[in-house]
Amino acid sequence: MPICIECRYPVKTLYTEYAGAGESSGQGVRLTVCKNCGRFCDKYVEHDFVVLFIDLVLIKPQVYRHLLHNTLMRERDQFDPSIIRLGVLLLLFDVYLTWARIEKQTTVNLTDSHSSNVLRLAEQPIVVQYVFFLILCAVSTVSFHLSIRFLTSSPFSPLKLFGLLPFYPRPNSVSTALLVSSSTKLFPILMVIWEYDVPAAARSLGWAVVANNVEALKILLDCGYGTAAILAAVGAISRWLVGRGILWMVGLEGVDTVGDSGVAADGKALWALVELGREWGGRLGLG
Numbered sequence: 001m002p003i004c005i006e007c008r009y010p011v012k013t014l015y016t017e018y019a020g021a022g023e024s025s026g027q028g029v030r031l032t033v034c035k036n037c038g039r040f041c042d043k044y045v046e047h048d049f050v051v052l053f054i055d056l057v058l059i060k061p062q063v064y065r066h067l068l069h070n071t072l073m074r075e076r077d078q079f080d081p082s083i084i085r086l087g088v089l090l091l092l093f094d095v096y097l098t099w100a101r102i103e104k105q106t107t108v109n110l111t112d113s114h115s116s117n118v119l120r121l122a123e124q125p126i127v128v129q130y131v132f133f134l135i136l137c138a139v140s141t142v143s144f145h146l147s148i149r150f151l152t153s154s155p156f157s158p159l160k161l162f163g164l165l166p167f168y169p170r171p172n173s174v175s176t177a178l179l180v181s182s183s184t185k186l187f188p189i190l191m192v193i194w195e196y197d198v199p200a201a202a203r204s205l206g207w208a209v210v211a212n213n214v215e216a217l218k219i220l221l222d223c224g225y226g227t228a229a230i231l232a233a234v235g236a237i238s239r240w241l242v243g244r245g246i247l248w249m250v251g252l253e254g255v256d257t258v259g260d261s262g263v264a265a266d267g268k269a270l271w272a273l274v275e276l277g278r279e280w281g282g283r284l285g286l287g
């Protein structure tokens, strides 16, 4: 059942069509007004993809409710076909970015011992290189999804045992939320002029994806920001570990994978700040 994207009140239909009106003209459709809050139940019914995408990048909760509750939710937890296409697109984009990043690192620090392994990889036929990065990104992404799905939808989830999160029986909806919220990764496609190699840009994009993931999980699972942040963090850590593991197996342990490294570095800095704050707080408390 669809919901009002402003107040989450369940509604029967999001719009009604006039009798005899042409559908192609875009007219003759009247949006339902919510009985609970008096606003339009779902204004995004009338908006096109570009508006949706921009509001998605701006992390508007309404657009997530529209997508996750009113558009992409299927009976019996099936994937919407457009979500599978989005997943493939995200994967291919990830492959490109990871490849570009690792290739760039080889030209920067050639003195390290692992650089010979990177060079050996770079000497392989292009198809072999592509398949390697495809496997690297696919396995990392799968581990990201599986770890979060385990926490939300497994009866053995520690979050459920500690009472932080009720059992959520729709794991594919969780993956849908993660894929939709990761589409911020595609933002540089819209900005072809923007030089993506700027580290600050890559780093803020990484954080934008994290913030989007947290918001989408919070809206889908109807939990607090803390629980959603734990889920996103566990997913990011398992993706990072699996990516590192694969790189380690081929002797590339010194190489960073895309995006995560910036977020990981910022996370470390933030943690140091928290520790410092705690230390100061302790001192002030004692003195």
Ligand SMILES: [Zn+2]
Pocket (backbone or CB within 6 Å): 004, 005, 006, 007, 008, 009, 034, 035, 036, 037, 038, 039, 041
């Ligand atoms: Zn409402």
